[in-house]
Amino acid sequence: MFFDTWTLETTKALINLWVGFLNFLPNLVGALIVFIIGWIVSVVIGKIVAEVLNRLKINQIFEKAGWKEALEKAELKVKATDFIGAIVKWILVIVFLSASVEILGLKEFADAMNSVIGYLPNVVVAVLIFVITVIIVDIVEKVIRSAVEGVRVGYGRAVSSIVKWAVWTFAILAILKQLLVVPDLINIVFGALIYGVVALFVISFGIAFGLGGKDVATEILRDVKERIKK
Structure with missing residues (x-):
């Protein structure tokens, strides 16, 4: 009697397991198809x-x-374009993986994937900022160096380097x-840096105007004195 009961319960469990697998199979197949196509x-x-x-x-x-030299020193021999393409690929893979997990009904894992x-x-925005910065720095460095060297100033390379690192x-x-990444601290540093750059620009402009406008002010005063004498 005990053996018959055990056999019956085991058979029911196996049947339920098989039925559950058959019910789950379409979701599994659908998830695999979505992931393969997504890949x-x-x-x-x-x-x-x-x-x-x-x-x-x-x-x-x-x-x-x-x-390129910096990446090679870090033993990362990869082209910038291939690296960016790989980032795009893995972002899309994660998106399709999340869709596959949703089909499988794995709620906890799906919630984690949705957070990612x-x-x-x-x-994506950070990568775009990086790429755009590389392009801008290259253009600005060339323009400033050409402009400074065009007026025969010997420190063109130094000025372009300062501007380059400021942009970076x-x-x-x-x-x-x-x-x-520590957004509160970044906001403080970012704000302080902006104020510092603006203050530096104002001071530099004031000094430049003071030195360059000294002769102009002298001429104006001389002209006023001559008119008074007349």
Whole structure:
């Protein structure tokens, strides 16, 4: 009697397990299809992004900015365009993975994936800030160096380097703020830096105007004295 009861309960458990698997199977197949298609789409789009950036000569700009050498020192022998393309690919993979998890009905894991996806726009914006900064720094450095050297001033390279690192400082702070890395501290530092740059500009302008306007002021006073004598 006991053996028959045990056999019956075991059979029921196995049947329930099999029925549950059959009910879960469509979701599993659907999740696998979504993820496989998503993986293919992600790889293709990542390669397209890398190729477009390569045609825009982003690699050359990164090389001029010294980032290729820095990455090689860190033993990361990868092109900038391939690196950005890989970021795009993995962002899309995470999105499709989240969709697959939703299909499987794994709520806790899906909530965790949604939190990651919610953070991804910050990563995208941070990458865009980085790429745009590299391009801007390259352009600004060339313009300032040419302008300063055009008037035959010997410190053109120094001025362009100062401007370059000033732009990079702002960019790094903006990237950290976008990634929500100690945002309160970044806001304080960012605000102080802006005030410092503005104050430096005002002081520099005042000094330049004072030195350059001294002769003009002398001429004005001389003209006033001559008119008074007349």
